[in-house]
Amino acid sequence: MRIAPRSLKGTLLLVLTSWVLVSCLLVALLASLRYSEALTTNLRAQARNQANSLALQITDPILINDLVGVQKALTNHVQSHSLVEYAFVVRGGEVLAHTMEDGVPRGLVGANQPGGSREPSTRRVVSAAGDRDLLDIAQPVFEGKAGTLRLGLKRQALLAKMYQLWGEIGLLALAILLPAICGGVFFLRRTFKPLESLVAATRSMEGGDLDTRVRLRGKEEFASLGEAFNSMAQRLQDYSLQLQQQRDNLERMHHQLSTAYEVIRAVSAQTGLDSISSHLLDKLREILPCARMTLLLRSRDRNRLYRLTPEGAEILRDQELVARMESRLKGLSSLQLHKSRIFGPPLVDASFSQSSTQGIIPMEHGEDVLGVLVIACSEECGCDFREVDLVGLIIAHSSDSIFRAAAQEEEMEDLRSRLEGDPAYGLVVGRDPKMQKVYSLIEEVAPTDATVLIHGESGTGKELAARTIHDKSPRRENPFVVIDCSSFPETLIESELFGHEKGAFTGADSAKPGRFEQAHGGTVFLDEVGDIPMAVQVKLLRVLQSQKFERLGGRRTISVDMRVIAATNKDLLQEVRAGRFREDLYYRLEVVPIGLPPLRQRGNDIALLARRFADYYAASRNRKGLEISSQAMRLLLGYSWPGNVRELENTMEQAAIMARGDTIVPVDLPEKIHLSLQQQEQVEDRNIRSQERELLLQTLKECAWNKKQAARRLGIGRSTLYNKLKKYGLEN
Numbered sequence: 001m002r003i004a005p006r007s008l009k010g011t012l013l014l015v016l017t018s019w020v021l022v023s024c025l026l027v028a029l030l031a032s033l034r035y036s037e038a039l040t041t042n043l044r045a046q047a048r049n050q051a052n053s054l055a056l057q058i059t060d061p062i063l064i065n066d067l068v069g070v071q072k073a074l075t076n077h078v079q080s081h082s083l084v085e086y087a088f089v090v091r092g093g094e095v096l097a098h099t100m101e102d103g104v105p106r107g108l109v110g111a112n113q114p115g116g117s118r119e120p121s122t123r124r125v126v127s128a129a130g131d132r133d134l135l136d137i138a139q140p141v142f143e144g145k146a147g148t149l150r151l152g153l154k155r156q157a158l159l160a161k162m163y164q165l166w167g168e169i170g171l172l173a174l175a176i177l178l179p180a181i182c183g184g185v186f187f188l189r190r191t192f193k194p195l196e197s198l199v200a201a202t203r204s205m206e207g208g209d210l211d212t213r214v215r216l217r218g219k220e221e222f223a224s225l226g227e228a229f230n231s232m233a234q235r236l237q238d239y240s241l242q243l244q245q246q247r248d249n250l251e252r253m254h255h256q257l258s259t260a261y262e263v264i265r266a267v268s269a270q271t272g273l274d275s276i277s278s279h280l281l282d283k284l285r286e287i288l289p290c291a292r293m294t295l296l297l298r299s300r301d302r303n304r305l306y307r308l309t310p311e312g313a314e315i316l317r318d319q320e321l322v323a324r325m326e327s328r329l330k331g332l333s334s335l336q337l338h339k340s341r342i343f344g345p346p347l348v349d350a351s352f353s354q355s356s357t358q359g360i361i362p363m364e365h366g367e368d369v370l371g372v373l374v375i376a377c378s379e380e381c382g383c384d385f386r387e388v389d390l391v392g393l394i395i396a397h398s399s400d401s402i403f404r405a406a407a408q409e410e411e412m413e414d415l416r417s418r419l420e421g422d423p424a425y426g427l428v429v430g431r432d433p434k435m436q437k438v439y440s441l442i443e444e445v446a447p448t449d450a451t452v453l454i455h456g457e458s459g460t461g462k463e464l465a466a467r468t469i470h471d472k473s474p475r476r477e478n479p480f481v482v483i484d485c486s487s488f489p490e491t492l493i494e495s496e497l498f499g500h501e502k503g504a505f506t507g508a509d510s511a512k513p514g515r516f517e518q519a520h521g522g523t524v525f526l527d528e529v530g531d532i533p534m535a536v537q538v539k540l541l542r543v544l545q546s547q548k549f550e551r552l553g554g555r556r557t558i559s560v561d562m563r564v565i566a567a568t569n570k571d572l573l574q575e576v577r578a579g580r581f582r583e584d585l586y587y588r589l590e591v592v593p594i595g596l597p598p599l600r601q602r603g604n605d606i607a608l609l610a611r612r613f614a615d616y617y618a619a620s621r622n623r624k625g626l627e628i629s630s631q632a633m634r635l636l637l638g639y640s641w642p643g644n645v646r647e648l649e650n651t652m653e654q655a656a657i658m659a660r661g662d663t664i665v666p667v668d669l670p671e672k673i674h675l676s677l678q679q680q681e682q683v684e685d686r687n688i689r690s691q692e693r694e695l696l697l698q699t700l701k702e703c704a705w706n707k708k709q710a711a712r713r714l715g716i717g718r719s720t721l722y723n724k725l726k727k728y729g730l731e732n
Helices: 008-063 067-080 156-191 195-206 220-269 273-287 319-329 350-354 385-397 399-420 433-445 462-471 490-498 534-546 572-577 583-589 603-620 630-638 644-658 671-702 707-714 718-727
Strands: 084-091 094-098 121-126 133-140 148-154 292-298 305-309 312-316 336-338 357-365 368-377 452-455 480-484 523-527 548-550 557-559 563-568 592-595
Touching: 008 067, 008 084, 008 121, 008 133, 008 148, 008 156, 067 084, 067 094, 220 273, 220 385, 220 399, 273 292, 273 305, 273 312, 273 385, 273 399, 292 319, 292 399, 305 319, 305 399, 319 368, 357 385, 368 385, 385 399, 433 462, 433 592, 452 462, 462 480, 462 523, 462 563, 490 534, 534 548, 534 583, 572 583, 603 630, 603 644, 630 644, 630 671, 671 707, 671 718, 707 718
Parallel strands: 452 563, 452 592, 480 523, 523 563
Antiparallel strands: 084 094, 084 148, 121 133, 133 148, 292 305, 292 368, 305 312, 336 357, 357 368, 548 557
């Protein structure tokens, strides 16, 4: 059938074609926008998750100034995530570590900063050449105190997926258009005559009358068309009802998911187990309005229970209760209602016994059941158990937050018990976590006879640590012999260690036992073992291996039973590489290495040690206890203490002598502490001034020296900008 361009049939066909094309374009545009938003949102969420996870991973290395560990963590993260373009850490305007081969561009450092509330900030970053389009996220590390982690994620993957979507939509549009045109021609040919009847019926249906039906008389195909239209109208009516039901279900599901998301997010934001418990159960009672409910969780190691109630949380370590809970969890897979109240005291409160029915919702994690939500259901509670799936979703996704908070709670209890106890461990004093690790090593190695190598800077208390090991060992009742290897000349150290016979050398008028013989049954402490001459190192190695030696000038082999503890302030491995220390002796001494941290890395212990030394030297001079003023304490905390604990002790002895009253004030402290603080402040001021000048100069160059635009970009007024330009000599 030929269709003239201006005929009604042609117009309808043109309209049909145009409608299909426009619909496809609109669908493509809408799908592209939604898909782009979803991809961008997913990329932002992925960036935040990666940044938060990596920030937690590098917090400890940054706080202990382990830049190698930070660099390794950044490199591993970039290598294991293909979307990550770069990663670097900035603190105080200084890049601590990065993964860029050519260094971090200066413009990139200031391109993104965390928000005012120290929340992560994301920005789109495009290279100057336009060849790289990235999503940059600035994540505060340890609330910004340890710096800012910057991650750059590639956005090219989004563009590739968009191009793929457009191609698929184009093919789909073509697949729809061709059948539509063919079907339109056929439809026009077959249905043009009964069009008016159909239009009238359609208008009636448009008015909301879905009961409208048509009856076409004439040829058989028209009758069939009428029947088809009537059938379509019936199906449309049925579909409308189904869509209404589906819309109601979707709205309900959307409400459930939104509620679950808000509850899970709010629970994850809580820091303590008690706050998580009260917040979570309050929200669950809004969904299932029951008077009483308790969440019982067993730990993953099956050694304890967590009982969460609206009043707070409790950790139960009674193994009988753990076993009872384990038996109750068997076979639970879905909601159960029990008249017998299978969970009773002490697992739940006594008030649960008064309920008529007990509802139990298991909390599943993978294929394992970790716990249950126990609900005391009364006849008037009115719970809508259609919301059970929502409750199960919430508690399942909140389990990680609960277990994490419980682990933190136990760690805090352990830390509080340590901090509230005596800060001294044997002869060593300190509460810092680094010292707690040292105490743990001493506790493990003391009962053994293993050789220990203590390394650390001068004044860190290596001899005190060695004495503590001896005092806690089975040899505590026997001698502890100290040998300062750096205080003996090379000609005498061998005699001191091994002893000599009469006439062994000039002046040897009688036989003399060596220090090793004196330490029989006890412990030998070789202080500054790195200063032992090479000739003596060979004999020392033999003693360590066989516990046997001969005196100088003697032939009789002497056997001793002793434990050897060595200490050094040198890097013995470096001494081995330089050929000044035997490699075999090094590995024989370093059976168990213990590193004592310098005082500058034990900031928490400076105040503790200072007060103990002040009290000690005040008591030694028959004075009552000395207080330390806040100004003096700030000076002590700000000093770097190159001499470590020994220098602090000498400083407090001097301060105790100089103090005129009952309080140590800044004037009582040595002049070097005041000078060091002043020099530190001057260096920090110069660094700040230098960074500010560089930022001004860079911004002016980027704005082609347009001062108005530069001031707006820097967020300052023009008068302030002019003052700073004058201050740094940048006027032109």
